Amino acid sequence: MARMGKGYSAIVLLSGGLDSSTLLYYVKRQYRPLGIVFLYGQRHDREIRSALSIAKAAGVDVKKLRLPFPETGSALLDKSVSIPSRLSKKIPPTYVPARNIVFLSLALSFAEAYGVDKIFIGVNAIDYSGYPDCRPEFVDAFNKVIRVGTKKGVEGKGVEVLAPFIHMTKAEIIKIGLSLGVPYELTWSCYRGEDLPCGTCDSCRLRARGFKEAGANDPLLSDKGLS
């Protein structure tokens, strides 16, 4: 089983965005990670190219998994639903039903099959869009599912989901990434997935605020002549 897993000691979920890209560099200091990127019908599929570029830059193997998500229920899946241009206190229409639950479940299946006992996810519950599946109570509940619902879990040697950035600000995450040499010019955060970041969606706003608070320039924008 471990042989099939090629000696990986961790799985890292990659989205092509800032948090998961930083996480990959953060994890690879200590582990031999396998990256997983999910194709789930997202309208901003440009993030997939970014995730693959980041994995390549980090020298990490990556697995692409195509998932049959519903074509409705989220502004990221259904182009007839518009993406808001300001941050809100409510869960925004860019929420994708059960996204991280599905992602972690598949990662869990591969982890258990490959003999890998750690899954890292770059969720953050400080500078975030309010998605329920980015919060500590969700990660805790999912780990309980692993303990009671998997073979390794009931044998007491289960897989564990770790979210080391969950309580950090975006600026703190960026500072870690800059110290680790994360090539942020390769990452992609904008929900709109056009040629240039829109600068107004949740994800662009959180990213811009993070770089500002970190006292750094966003190399993605510098590259595009936007800063």
Place this chain on the structure above:
Amino acid sequence: MARMGKGYSAIVLLSGGLDSSTLLYYVKRQYRPLGIVFLYGQRHDREIRSALSIAKAAGVDVKKLRLPFPETGSALLDKSVSIPSRLSKKIPPTYVPARNIVFLSLALSFAEAYGVDKIFIGVNAIDYSGYPDCRPEFVDAFNKVIRVGTKKGVEGKGVEVLAPFIHMTKAEIIKIGLSLGVPYELTWSCYRGEDLPCGTCDSCRLRARGFKEAGANDPLLSDKGLS
């Protein structure tokens, strides 16, 4: 959203086996179900044909979802691992890593997107193979994940996973099915997926014992001249 879901009031996970087929008939007395059948690389893909036949016989819409499971870690995914010919007290090699966790996660995504608030799963923790993801503690833990990790969950109007057969014997399930006219000759339980049920794998043994205890003949075997 409800419009997209075509007015379904429940999702039923279908495997083509005895429990989920009985469940479909049990649920459709009270709900308008959508069946979901998963293609996950199982070697006994004959069960998929059975699931589709059962849904057709029941007059229920069915959605086929293809999932990228690992190709190792289970005798049902990897033909180089043999299927045991006797029941064991340990979790057998036919265990598929995180299978029901993945299935429920995807069903949850569709349920939330379609505005459906009940997901039925035919798991049973009495006459079963000892899989951890068939037990009440697993279903409870997954329902907790829904409450804290989905939009509808945190809004207090979340989806719920229901497993009405979880504490029943196989014979009790069969008796319910016979009373509801479930066409058991269309179902498929054998893990080996040959032309005829092998009669010796876990699943065949549990099925045979169930019919015997219910005092009934298995119409699948009668059809094949095996009883």
